[in-house]
Amino acid sequence: MRDFSNDHRWLSLNTATVRKQGDLVAIIEACARHGIRAIDPWRDQVAATGLDRAVKAVRDAGLELSGYCRGGMFVADAAHRIEARDDNRRAIDEARALGAPCVVLVVGGLPQYSRPGSVASRDIAGARTQVHDAIAEMLDYAKAAKMPLAIEPLHPAYAADRACVNTTKQALDICDALDPTRSGALGVALDVYHIWWDPDLLPQIARAGKQRLMAFHVCDWLVPTKDILNDRGMMGDGVIDIPSVRAAVEAQGFSGYSEIEIFSDDWWSKPMDEVLKTCIARHRTAV
Template sequence: MRDFSGDHSQLSLNTATVRKQGNLLDIIEACARHQIRAIAPWRDQVALVGLDAAVTAAKDAGLKLSGYCRGGMFPADGARRQEARDDNRRAVDEAKAFGAPCLVLVVGGLPQFSRAGSAVSKDLGAARAQVEDGIGELLDYARGVGMPLAIEPLHPIYAADRACVNTLAHALDICDRLDPDMTGALGVAADVYHVWWDPNLYRDIRRAGDKRLLAFHVCDWLVPTRDLLTDRGMMGDGVIDIPAIRRAVEAEGFSGFSEVEIFSELDWWQRPMDEVLETCIARHKTAV
């Protein structure tokens, strides 16, 4: 297991962590000041400043990417499936423009939540089938431009609206069916917030191995959690044994960045950006 106590060279900032404090160009400038070496931008933040400006700013600041957020949201009714296809291809192209190591996929839940305006459905099985079909179709396009796809399983509380793939095992089953030769084109993003509870977590990390582990995200689970989407904790403030999970992924050969991704409407989004980044750096040394 790598020693993070002396520096923060392996810290990446998911830009959602300070999305309320400034635009993406502000975040890039702050990361450069704090000697943060990598980011994972969100598409909506990129769109606000323009793709070309965002790519140029990141490159000028010497920033690498740990991933690009996000593709997915595949389930849709018939009238909106082409919209989902086109949107995901654009996400691949944007990730490629940044030189990202992977495009993270938040796969979507029931159609009415994944694609606004879709007909209401309660058929979770059909949504999961659409997810797998959508990933398979996108994989052909992504392979053509050399952009790996990382399926991010989300905690089951998000099964209806954000992701009906909720365990590493399910994500890996999809990977094995669509990419049986483990070519590196398809893998998983392991976010401790979403997987820490799973009794099969360590088994499935071993199953993923270095061929499937494309990204590693950190934050913490607070007790109580006041909002199911926007009350994530800073590393060390909650109940997740983050070092144990990192030890497991690194034992399989993962050597990428630890990406800090915190949605915190009630706390960290209300603090100055510099304070948040300084705290991320300190906790990355002591709690990751």
């Protein structure tokens, strides 16, 4: 396993971690100040900044991307499926302009939450079928653009409103069905917050292998967790054995960034520079 104790060369900042403290340009400038060499920006932040300006800011700062958040939210009623398809094609185009290595997919839950305005449904099996079919369609466009797609399984607490793909096994089943030759076009983004509890995690990481492991996200699970969405912990403040998960991922040959992604009302209330200094310190000691 790589030694992170002496530097933060392999730290990437998911820009949601400090989204309340500044716009994307301010975040990029702060990363440059602190020697952070990569980011994973969110589409709403890019839209607020403007794609051309965002591209220039990334390039001027000499930053790399570890991913692009996010595509997906596929599940919709018939009236909204073309909207979902077109939106995901735009995500691919934006990711390509920014130089991202992959688009991270949060696949969506039930249609009324994934695509507002859709007719409500409780059919989660049908939602999962829609996800499979929509990724198959998106994959054709992504391959033409040479933009890999990374399915992110989310904790089961998000099955209704954010993602009905909840385990690494489910995500890899889709990968194997749609990309059986392991072409590099489809893989997974593994976030320890969502997968740490899974008793089948380590065998599934081995199943993924280097070709399927496209992104690795870190934060921590607090006990108690006050808000399932916006109370993630800084690495080392919770119960996840992050180094063990990273060791398993790196044993398969993953050598990319450890991307810090923290949704937290607490950390959003602190100055950006303080948050980034803490991220760097914990990256060296708790990741």
